[in-house]
Amino acid sequence: MKIRLKINGKDFAPHIYPSMILLDLLRDLGFKSVKRGCGTTNCGLCTIIMDNKSVLSCSVPAARADGKEIYTLEGFQDKAAEIAEFLADEGADQCGFCAPGFVMNVIALEKENPNPTEKEIDEYLVGNLCRCTGYMSQHRAMARYFAHKQKEA
Amino acid sequence: MKYVSKPVRKKDAFALLTGRPVYAEDIAGGDFLFVKVLKSPYANAIIEDIDITKAMEVRGIVKILTYKDVPQVRFTLAGQTYPEWSPYDRLILDRHVRFVGDAAAIVAGENERCVIQAMRRIKIKYKVLEPVLDFLEAKDNPVLVHPEDDWNPLVDAGGDNKRNLCAHGKDSSGDVNEVLSKCDYVVDETYHTQANQQTMMETFRTFTYFDAQNRLNVLSSTQVPFHVRRILSNALQIPKSRIKVIKPRIGGGYGAKQTAVCEVYPAIVTLITGRPAKIIYSRREAQITSSPRHEMQIRVRIGADKSGIIKAIDVYTISNTGAYGEHGPTTVGLSGHKSIPIYGKTEAFRFEYDVVYTNKMSSGAYRGYGATQGFFAVESAVDELAHKMGMDPVKLREMNIVKEGQIMPAYYGEPNTSCHLDKCIARAKEIIGYNENALRKDLGGGIVRGIGAAVAMQGSGISNVDMGSVTLKINDDGFYSMLIGATDMGTGCDTILAQIAAEVLMCPVENIAVFGVDTDASPYDSGSYASATTYVTGNAAVKTANALIEKIKTAGAKTLECHKEDCVFDGKSVTDKNTGKSVSLKDLANSNMASGFAIEATESFMSPVSPPPFMAGMAEIEIDTNTGKITPVNYAAVVDCGTVINTNLAKVQTEGGIAQGMGMALYENVHYGPDGQYYSKSFMQYKIPARTDVGNIHVEFDSSYEPSGPFGAKSIGEIVINTPSPAIANAVENAIGVRIRDLPITPEKVLKALWAKEKGIEVSSHES
Structure with a gap:
């Protein structure tokens, strides 16, 4: 079957099979930043933004994306680079496999709450697992990022 | 120094952080066959018959391979220098399947859906055998995991497949029994560490294809490209000159990818069909057919004189290598060779081990590589010894730790050329606020805080091998x-x-x-x-x-x-x-x-030597005695890895290792059912720490200068996972007076121990 959706501002009309998962559709369409880590909505690697909400694309049937507006990290490259500055300065990238989902969720957090406390940052991002860093460096980087954004504002 | 000891950004940082396509699955485009492995539902069985006719009828299926189609020469998947210590005990597909999840058939098709459909249509007649599941009963069990006559160890590691023994060894110096008999205080306890999954975020994956020179190209997420070349040559029985292995960016390894977990499957498909092939493990597959940490039972006898000098350490380890021997003979060695020598005043030591085969998933390399298990046991025993003596556990360590310049008999007789462990302990005490009279704090309402400590070392490469x-x-x-x-x-x-x-x-x-x-x-x-x-x-x-x-x-x-x-x-x-x-x-x-x-x-x-890094780890935890739940609050880690080459990356390695260690200490466990079925198939059943679970991890370095290292550097990657388990177990005893000798320290075990303490009864510490 065929669906229509907007990805990163562009129109797409892909053919999908009924059981297709949105994560696989996005990767097939070339949006390789979307990663699969668990397939059971536990790790946050496949985080995308659908109709202004951060969702886990491993648990969304592709058919449900019909008529939706979707963003992947490919659509937020400037923002990603800005956030990356802070993460890179802490060495918080390590293997990087969880990074796209993490950065997507940071973008979602910033939209919802542009001035979060450190506790709110940790709680919002709790579903983004990382096995390399032990989270401290991500925590320091995000505290600095949001402090910096406040200074800019 | 201008570029060393600086927080230089990783060269690939921006590519990774902005989601550029740099990993194996991102860059392997094209017309790949999708490969999956059909898994045995039984822990021990012989395949009597396989019927693939119905499966071959599925549209899109290109090839199904069974034991009849693979070379009958045994090999190992362990990524080690030749000749590998891991015995050659595997075939790509074997009639004898040895654990739930062992490979029974390889299915290749045009897409994942048709492959899954075909897998359901393969009919296999199994002769189901009784499995050996309890590793404590594996040695000399009448049921043999590897009864075959072509079991092939390249190195004599003391193994004997007719006894379910993958390896056996012994090392000693002095007369440990004699010295222990003269000690004023002796602790003799047995500890158990569970199997853990590395759970790197990127699971196992490999892409194979022939290039213009008709050579097999292997794009793989591996830690050991050169060993993979040899492993594939052994498995496929083709010359190494026909194989090229390429490593792209990798989404984590922690030792898991030091075993060629998935490479052989697409490789044989490409070899036979000529078509490009790919395999991508789902999280479920990565949980049930991979290379987790070796489960171990470790008996420690440790003795000290009245003044607090540790005179002798005796360690006996039983290690569970599972169905195959990957890293079995070598990981076990570190459980004693790393944990014993950190105490420098011993007059005698003995270290003996048995590595046994069981009908569980094959174990492998996981960060710490046996040392982690050994340190849980020895560092728990040292605290038990201190309590017996009425001495502060950290003071006991300060009196006994190995000093710079000493020869370490239990560490292959190598000299301790650089060591600031004493300073690491002193600084960790400051960070955590260590006060020997206040290791327990009652916050009321059944909430108690405790502080516990542990020390550790590791190596820097394998001397004369790496x-x-x-x-x-x-x-x-x-x-x-x-x-x-x-x-x-x-x-x-x-x-x-x-x-x-x-x-x-x-x-x-x-x-x-x-x-x-x-x-x-x-x-x-x-x-x-x-x-x-x-x-x-x-x-x-x-x-x-x-x-x-x-x-x-x-x-x-x-x-x-x-x-x-x-x-x-x-x-x-x-x-x-x-x-x-x-x-x-x-x-x-x-x-x-x-x-x-x-x-x-x-x-x-x-290098002819492997200079050890050292560290002190101190945990402050909070225990809810109503539920048994343990929450890490603060963790002080002070590491001597010699000169720190990249100050950011060394710190993040340490923080990451501590967090993984907390998972091991508190909940991560590869669970099995009574018939060898897996219970930990996903992140729902196998929880790893999230960012709200680790408390505040405070890392510092106190660097000695290692004369043989580059600019004075030693290693950092593995040592950092060794202290959380013992430090947390020690904190539990300091907080609530119960000793948990069986990892992970779950709420159930804490409550059980508390009840037993109240009623004054003994509880068995081992449950698998």
């Missing part, structure tokens, strides 16, 4: 290419090795482009494991950069028409110190393009 090589060459305009065989799996070794070379070459890190790994192009490296890369390959980087400077001077002397001995290189130009005439590196590099003299160098390094 080898690293680096090639450096100069290009137009004077920028350098650095070719390495070490595998950056997120650790940042591409950047760290460039920092080391930059320091020698006196150039910015950006001036060095790093390439790795491709087994055709990269110089040989045994791979990134055993905490080897910074120390072993780092030393190769120093050697190569110095060799390159000599070549630069030779070329400079030619241009300046002077003697090489009179040339000085300052990173930017070569100068004749007699005349003051100089030529810039840029001009030299460009003119050298038409000189018939290549400015490039390759050097290798192998």
